[in-house]
Amino acid sequence: MKGKNLGFMIICFVVNGLFFLQPTLAKGNIEDGKSKSMLCSACHGQDGNSINPEWPSLAGQHEKYFVNTLKAYKNESRKNAVMYPLVMTLSEQDMMDLAAYYQVQTPKKLSYDYDLAKKGEALYRGGNSSGVAACIACHGPRGKGNPGAGYPSIAGQHAAYTKNALIEYTNGNRKPGINDMMQTLASRMTSEEMDSVAEYIQALGSK
Ligand code: HEC
Numbered sequence: 777m778k779g780k781n782l783g784f785m786i787i788c789f790v791v792n793g794l795f796f797l798q799p800t801l802a803k804g805n806i807e808d809g810k811s812k813s814m815l816c817s818a819c820h821g822q823d824g825n826s827i828n829p830e831w832p833s834l835a836g837q838h839e840k841y842f843v844n845t846l847k848a849y850k851n852e853s854r855k856n857a858v859m860y861p862l863v864m865t866l867s868e869q870d871m872m873d874l875a876a877y878y879q880v881q882t883p884k885k886l887s888y889d890y891d892l893a894k895k896g897e898a899l900y901r902g903g904n905s906s907g908v909a910a911c912i913a914c915h916g917p918r919g920k921g922n923p924g925a926g927y928p929s930i931a932g933q934h935a936a937y938t939k940n941a942l943i944e945y946t947n948g949n950r951k952p953g954i955n956d957m958m959q960t961l962a963s964r965m966t967s968e969e970m971d972s973v974a975e976y977i978q979a980l981g982s983k
């Protein structure tokens with residue numbers, strides 16, 4: 777009986793200990809994020825809308841995906857020579873502040889090639905016979921992703937960046953993905969499929 781009680785006490789102690797070890801959920805501060813974003817605006821635009829189609833727009837991106845991504849650059853599970861030195865200067869609080877700021881920025885609408893986007897729409901909504909799952913399942917009908925699950929918003933993103941992102945999943949430069957979902961998908965896509973679905977994703981920002 778005594779032994780049992782001791783065991784129970786130890787369990788309570790461990791469980792309590794775990795409870796207290798949980799970090800308090802800190803939140804990002806939009807105003808602080810705005811001032812910290814000066815460093816980023818040269819490439820990502822002042823309001824998170826990048827002008828160079830090779831550089832991703834960040835406006836409207838979800839905080840969770842945003843912070844996870846910056847951490848992935850830092851631990852080099854996502855390899856990029858431009859972002860790596862930049863994130864080395866950021867603290868966890870900086871990352872959260874920046875994420876809070878960019879999340880509330882409004883993505884700009886971009887023009888797009890209608891016929892190419894139409895082709896991409898079929899893949900986005902229905903997947904293909906080579907085993908590519910429909911993008912809509914995780915990124916949603918409007919490309920807004922799933923904030924809680926950490927699925928990024930891709931709506932209105934520059935097609936050139938999206939195509940590059942899909943290639944990066946196939947060549948091993950991006951490893952942060954949840955269960956390697958994107959790595960598997962992208963490796964089953966042709967270059968033409970990447971072009972058309974990227975155009976549709978750019979178009980989604982205008983819908
Ligand atoms: C010199 C240009 C440049 C600067 C300055 C810059 N970035 Fe980037 N950023 C890029 C490029 C290029 C990429 C795409 C890299 C890749 O393919 O992984 C990128 C990617 C990102 C991504 C991933 C986007 C996504 O959709 O997955 C985030 C988040 C990001 N940058 C945040 C920042 C923040 C925050 C700052 C400021 C502290 C910053 N960047 C400064 C060029 C820049």
Ligand code: HEC
Pocket residue numbers: 832899900908909910911912913914915926927928929930938941942950951952953954957958961973
């Ligand atoms: C099973 C869920 C799932 C499906 C289906 C899916 N994605 Fe993703 N996608 C994700 C997740 C999770 C991430 C973030 C992974 C990471 O952190 O690198 C992601 C990331 C991306 C990114 C990178 C975004 C950025 O800003 O860099 C692109 C582009 C993308 N997906 C396009 C697609 C396309 C196109 C399809 C359909 C052909 C598709 N996805 C289908 C879950 C999914």
